[in-house]
Amino acid sequence: MYDAQAQNRWRTVLLIAVFTLIVVAVAFVFGDIFGGGTSAGVAFIPLAVAVSAGSSLLSYFAGDKLVLAQSRAREVPEGEEKVLRDVVETLALGLGIPTPKLYVIEDPAPNAFATGRDPKHASVVVTRGLLDTMDRSELEGVIAHELSHVGNRDIRVMLLVTVLVGTVALLSDWLLRSMWWGGRSRDRDRNSGGGILLLVGLVLAILTPVIATLIQLAVSRQREYLADASGAFLTRYPEGLANALRKIAADQHVLTVANKATASLYIANPLKDHPFQFDHLFDTHPPIEERIKRLEAMA
Numbered sequence: 400m401y402d403a404q405a406q407n408r409w410r411t412v413l414l415i416a417v418f419t420l421i422v423v424a425v426a427f428v429f430g431d432i433f434g435g436g437t438s439a440g441v442a443f444i445p446l447a448v449a450v451s452a453g454s455s456l457l458s459y460f461a462g463d464k465l466v467l468a469q470s471r472a473r474e475v476p477e478g479e480e481k482v483l484r485d486v487v488e489t490l491a492l493g494l495g496i497p498t499p500k501l502y503v504i505e506d507p508a509p510n511a512f513a514t515g516r517d518p519k520h521a522s523v524v525v526t527r528g529l530l531d532t533m534d535r536s537e538l539e540g541v542i543a544h545e546l547s548h549v550g551n552r553d554i555r556v557m558l559l560v561t562v563l564v565g566t567v568a569l570l571s572d573w574l575l576r577s578m579w580w581g582g583r584s585r586d587r588d589r590n591s592g593g594g595i596l597l598l599v600g601l602v603l604a605i606l607t608p609v610i611a612t613l614i615q616l617a618v619s620r621q622r623e624y625l626a627d628a629s630g631a632f633l634t635r636y637p638e639g640l641a642n643a644l645r646k647i648a649a650d651q652h653v654l655t656v657a658n659k660a661t662a663s664l665y666i667a668n669p670l671k672d673h674p675f676q677f678d679h680l681f682d683t684h685p686p687i688e689e690r691i692k693r694l695e696a697m698a
Contacts, residue, residue: 417614423444426446426447426448462514463515463554466664467502467524469661470504470656471504471505471656473503473505474500474502475502480503480530483530484501486538487523490543491546494633496518496546497518497519499515499518499521499522499546500523501522502522504525504526504527504654506527506528506652506654506655507526507531507652508652508654508655508669509528509529509532509647509652510529510647510657510665510669511526511544511545511665512524512661513548515549517555521549521554523542526654529647532650536634536636536639536642537643537646538643539639540630540631540637541640541643543629543634544630544666545666546630546633547630547633548626551622551629553622557663557664619663619684620682623690624690624693627690627693638694638695641691641694644666644687644694647666647667651671657669658670663683663684667687
């Protein structure tokens with residue numbers, strides 16, 4: 400498990416570095432085409448980085464509140480959901496983190512997620528369906544998984560990656576629009592260098608959102624494996640989480656408050672949509688069968 404933690408940290412750093420290079424490349428080409436020269440392309444890079452940093456700061460301090468509101472999550476007051484609170488408090492103590500705030504989504508689909516910028520500002524959200532269908536050991540497995548996300552700072556990383564995906568998509572859209580409306584002079588377009596750059600810009604505008612999404616999903620999938628392993632280590636009972644994943648996979652309810660932007664936060668895909676091609680490249684989560692297989696190997 401510790402080897403997996405180290406590998407995933409380095410893999411995440413590498414993926415975020417690739418993200419940054421994509422943002423810089425798209426910003427340069429956009430500035431060159433729209434501004435009319437290489438100097439404009441270079442000048443546009445700090446602006447793109449600044450916009451990305453500003454979005455990151457906004458999301459860092461307010462992103463969890465937006466996710467909770469969008470998910471229609473209700474904070475659990477003291478005295479309610481005693482079993483849930485006992486499980487969360489016990490596991491948080493074992494992990495050495497503050498007890499997060501608890502929220503419930505009134506939906507029959509069993510699922511859960513964690514959000515917040517750090518362990519001191521974390522929240523754990525579960526659905527009514529999860530509380531109704533899981534026994535104590537299965538609930539402990541799910542909560543341990545989510546608290547592992549908090550302890551491993553996964554939420555912060557995923558928030559950063561999500562913002563970078565949005566920035567890349569925005570820059571790519573601007574790049575396509577500027578090319579469509581003729582962002583650079585016609586005289587410059589006639590020379591071979593300008594034509595090549597236009598072609599590069601077109602390829603970047605089309606492919607970078609797809610590449611960025613694949614990177615986002617790769618980060619999400621690897622961190623689900625790590626949270627599974629960390630959660631099983633915390634409870635000392637991998638079968639609890641494995642059984643919970645079986646129940647979640649067998650349930651056919653679609654979580655109505657979830658969407659493409661928030662799906663990767665949940666312990667399992669809440670939309671129940673699985674691509675039929677590209678060997679699960681666009682899945683938000685690893686295959687549950689593989690996750691269960693790894694958990695059973697830990698038993």
